[in-house]
Amino acid sequence: MKKLKMINKKDITKLLDELAKNYRLLAPVEKDGIVNFTEVQNGQDITLDFYNSKEPLKKLFFPQSETLYCYSKEQGRTVPEEQDKRRKIVFGLRPCDAKAAVLLDNVFDGADFKDPYYLEKRENTIICSLACNEPQTSCFCTSLGLGPGDKDGSDIFIVDIGDKYLFEAVTQKGQKLLDEMTGTYEPEDKDIKKAQTLITESENKIKKQIETACLSEKLDELADSPIWDELAEKCIGCGICTYLCPTCHCFAIVDEASDCKGCRVRNWDSCMFGNFTLEASGHNPRPTGKERMRQRIMHKFNYFVKNFDANACVGCGRCFRNCPVHNDLIKVIEKINNAKSEPKK
Amino acid sequence: MSDIQQQIQEHAKKLLSDKTVDLFIGYKDINEPMLTEPAFIRDAKDADQLIWNPFCEHNLAKYLVGRNEKIAIVAKTNDVRSIVVLINEQQVIRENLTIIGVNCDDVIDRKKVEAEMDGKDITSAQIKDDKLIVKAEKISKTLKIKNYLHDSCLDNKRDMSEICDIIIGEKSSCKTEEDKYAKIRELEQKTPEERWEYFKKELSKCIRCYACRNACPLCYCKSCFVDQKFPNWVGQTTDLSDTMCFHIMRALHTAGRCVDCGACVRACPNGIDLRMLTGKIEKDVKELFGAEAGLNPETDNPMTSYKEDDPEDFIK
């Protein structure tokens, strides 16, 4: 049982084809210029030449629309079951997304309530992450305690060292899968060194930084700061930043029914939407974009820190890259760190 | 370009200093290749933050509804048309607005530029006269700006000088003779099944983020139909029929109002071809009622007014 294995790049398609026989294989697939993790039957359909997927991996464990249960007069309430019970492999995930799943576990695998829908999928999935040799200009994962070579959240960690891939088993789950893989051989010291060098070079390429050392404490002093009005003014209040964020987890529960039968479904929701906290009485505790923007930033960099000792951000940059008005979280944090203290009166 | 920028800054300084306006909405730089952001300037001394370049892509009319202040707004041709519709629909008070129309308002389509760069991250983009010099790792390209403009700019050329309070810049010489509705006519020729497949394919990319709706200056309803539960017009799951329903209904709500500014397409993270839907409705309105939105604030929307000679051949 060896922790480290190599495979030649030309053999990777064959390996993936084999894995796809016994597992449900999710890998990056390009369609119309956009890369997303999609279920594949053939290794050749995938691309490993990409920065990051458009949508985050949370979709796998926490689908955008998920049926909680169905009901009908005859059968009462039934919880739907996964038809294809084979284990899943996610291949080619970036370290930031793997870490994001670990952060989301704090929410869905809570001490008091466990979310069976999320946990069943999580337990049934083996994560094979791919180190980033080439970070994007918008990446800032190194400011958040991760990096292009971070293994937290991965079962197997893969590094592309040119014409070969280096696989490392990080967990027991990963080791078991690694032992099953064919076409692999043992690495030499120079391969391992090369992997380390590539990762260090990649870390050095990350230019963007945020300062989080005193960020949570600073945010406690900014309740009435005009900074929130300024930040919220250009925001159009759509859901892009929250939907594409790997650590955002807000959802709404709705009933979809007709003629005495239907389903209760949960859908992604966004704290940035105007009606997120709107009550039946008409009262809305977060009536304008300012309160909502403040809530979002506070949640990520203050509340999550207080509850779980971690920032709810992995520095993937998706929010910035996809925001229609190019709201840059890095600049937001910088403004916050430099803002004048204006605590609640 | 930089002359237009200077003029914008000077107007801002003056309008704010002599208190003609309380707020000046324009664009500012964010130090990222090809990106600008909406700027809200309230102090004359901040006027030098305002910029002008072909990356000023947002339709700033979005920010007018619901404000009581006196506002000056930098508006490209299509943006002015949006403002005209807002005036006609009484969502903005004309007397409170100073419309600064900017001619030479061709906006670069960043997606078209990105497509030239082999999927690599762009690290710099410099404009030099009529060229754009784009760099990514190990790639450098010099592109002719007029080949990389937004389709909504290519398709819509109007003179809105009469509506504007201030005009800046010479009219653009980048006119195109292409039929604005060419792509729509192509789709019209296809069978209903082929057309349905096309829309299914495009709209299956939708993630229901509502950026298209929120970026549109004309989607200003306090309570959007898609958020209503009483009655539940459209389901909120990602079920494709619900998603298609949302887009088709929203497009219909823009009938006689949409000016084809392209804000919806630019906001969409997945680049869905929304203009095919809104464009088709726009074409129908033009053909049925001879009306185009946003040209004259006095002209009512054919969807909300009645004329004796309105076409009736669809009433059987």
Added chain:
Amino acid sequence: MKNPYLPMSVTISKINFENKAKDLKTFDFTFDNPDDAKDFQFICGQFAMISIDGIGEAPFGIASSPMEKKIIQFTIKRYPQGLLTTSLHNLSVGDKVGLRGPLGNGYPMKKIQGQNILIVGGGFALTTLRSVAQYVLHKDNRSNYGRLTMLAAAREPGEMLYRDDMTEFEKALNTEIIQTIDRPAEDWTHKVGFAAPVLKEVAPSPKDTYALICGPPIMIKTCTDVLLELDFDTDKILNSLEMKMACGIGKCGRCNVGNKYVCKDGPVFSYKELLELTKGCGL
């Protein structure tokens, strides 16, 4: 793994109108499954999600006392814009709905043992506070608690809830019930005045006393100001908060005040806790 999103089935066994406007009803529920009834152990101040399949779900404070084993009671106001409350009000005895709970932290009844209790309830927010009063005044519990003072405020006599219950409460030992309405009305023999000035008049000593307040935001604010003036301990002034909820179990991210969720860490928070929680968010 227990599925916290799946409701239990309950049947409506009784419906009572609580006010003249007839938009406030008290529903009695019985569990369809005796195991559910056994497992449903709750404390005062907790809530449950009432669920109608095909319509939706919403949180409601439990109005009955934990000493009442046969039924669970909720007093629910119908809001015209409320999908669930409107549908619930259209139901009849014998109809079935879903119930998820008990949820929330409830009032710290164990911690309050040996102390006096001041209850201040406005409008129909009296619902979980009535649960506290019933619990404290139950013969098995009475000796565990000191003096009970209850101030119930309503706009007008027709809107005063639980009048029969309060008549019963008055008979108990070491218990004072004060009812007040906003403006004078015919046949009204109790106090007249807004909750805060009446509270100032009737408030007991803050020594060894917990104050439980629930009501509309303005009432909570003015009454809390009175209590602070009277030197009540900030960690003995307890509020029960309300926010729009979806999951009720601290996962959907909607109902937080500061870093705590009203559904899971609340709805009961002390005034001292609230000051800390709202430090950064100005709420």
